[in-house]
Every structure is written in structure tokens, then in C-alpha cells.
Amino acid sequence: MDIPRPRRRWIGRLPHLSPLAVLPGHQRRGAGSALIAAIVDAVDLAGAPFLLLEGSPGFYSRFGFQDARIHGVRFPLPPGAPAGAGQLRPLTSYRRLAGRVRYPPAFLAATIE
Ligand SMILES: CC(C)(COP(=O)(O)OP(=O)(O)OC[C@H]1O[C@@H](n2cnc3c(N)ncnc32)[C@H](O)[C@@H]1OP(=O)(O)O)[C@@H](O)C(=O)NCCC(=O)NCCS
Numbered sequence: 278m279d280i281p282r283p284r285r286r287w288i289g290r291l292p293h294l295s296p297l298a299v300l301p302g303h304q305r306r307g308a309g310s311a312l313i314a315a316i317v318d319a320v321d322l323a324g325a326p327f328l329l330l331e332g333s334p335g336f337y338s339r340f341g342f343q344d345a346r347i348h349g350v351r352f353p354l355p356p357g358a359p360a361g362a363g364q365l366r367p368l369t370s371y372r373r374l375a376g377r378v379r380y381p382p383a384f385l386a387a388t389i390e
Pocket of ligand 1 (some may be wrong): 297
């Protein structure tokens with residue numbers, strides 16, 4: 278994700294976790310939690326300041342994700358999404374980078390055939 282500074286100077290891309298899904302027949306066996314823990318470790322080791330996602334606060338808070346708004350980060354959430362769905366996991370190299378998340382065009386591309 279690209280987050281512009283208030284002066285609209287680009288500061289580069291940041292890791293984004295969602296969407297994440299486990300096949301229904303394999304849910305509630307720890308696969309989702311293991312994936313999230315591994316991804317958090319990998320982006321932390323890579324030196325990212327934080328990890329972003331859109332998802333249920335009830336699920337992701339247990340992995341250290343927080344409402345991104347308290348870090349000054351705003352998401353372009355779809356209609357009907359809970360206000361706290363935009364989340365941020367601070368990492369070891371955390372620094373405050375306030376702004377609005379903008380998805381790359383490929384992330385938004387979809388076709389119906
Ligand atoms: C969310 C998801 C990835 C979790 O994967 P999983 O392998 O089932 O997760 P785990 O087995 O590691 O953990 C299951 C725990 O998550 C909880 N959980 C699952 N979905 C939840 C949600 N939307 N809100 C709150 N808790 C949730 C379960 O109740 C369970 O809690 P418990 O262990 O206290 O009983 C999986 O349920 C899924 O693919 N759901 C459909 C897609 C989706 O909603 N993705 C998230 C948005 S990106």
C-alpha cells in the first residue's frame with residue numbers, strides 16, 4: 278500500500294495482509310493463526326514499520342492488530358464495513374506514518390465474464 282504524507286510525498290509501499298482465508302473444511306484447526314503469526318514475523322524481520330489489513334477486529338486483535346485510526350492511518354473501506362476494520366500491527370521498526378491507504382490498481386482490478 279502506498280501511504281502519502283500529508284504533503285502528498287510518497288513514502289513507498291507497505292505490507293498488507295488481507296484478504297486471508299482458510300478453506301471451510303480446514304477452519305478452526307489453527308491454520309489461520311499460524312499463517313498470521315508467520316506473516317507478522319516475516320514482515321517484522323524484513324524491517325517494515327507495520328502491517329496493514331482490512332478485517333474483523335474481533336479476530337485480529339489477538340495478534341496485536343489495532344484500529345489504524347489511532348495511528349493516523351485511514352482506509353478506503355467498502356460500504357457496510359465496520360469503522361474499525363482498517364487495522365495496523367505495529368512492528369519492531371514502528372514509526373508513525375499518517376495518511377490514507379491507497380491500493381495499487383492491480384489490487385482493485387476485477388472482471389466479470
Ligand atoms: C478467519 C479465518 C482465516 C481463520 O482461520 P482458521 O484457520 O479458522 O483460524 P484458527 O483455527 O487459527 O482460529 C480460529 C479462531 O478464530 C475465531 N474466528 C474466526 N473467524 C472470526 C471472526 N470473523 N471474528 C472473530 N473470531 C473469529 C474462531 O472463533 C476461533 O476462535 P477460538 O479459537 O477462540 O475458538 C477463517 O475462519 C476464514 O477463512 N474465514 C472466512 C474468510 C474471512 O473471514 N477472512 C478474514 C477477512 S480477511
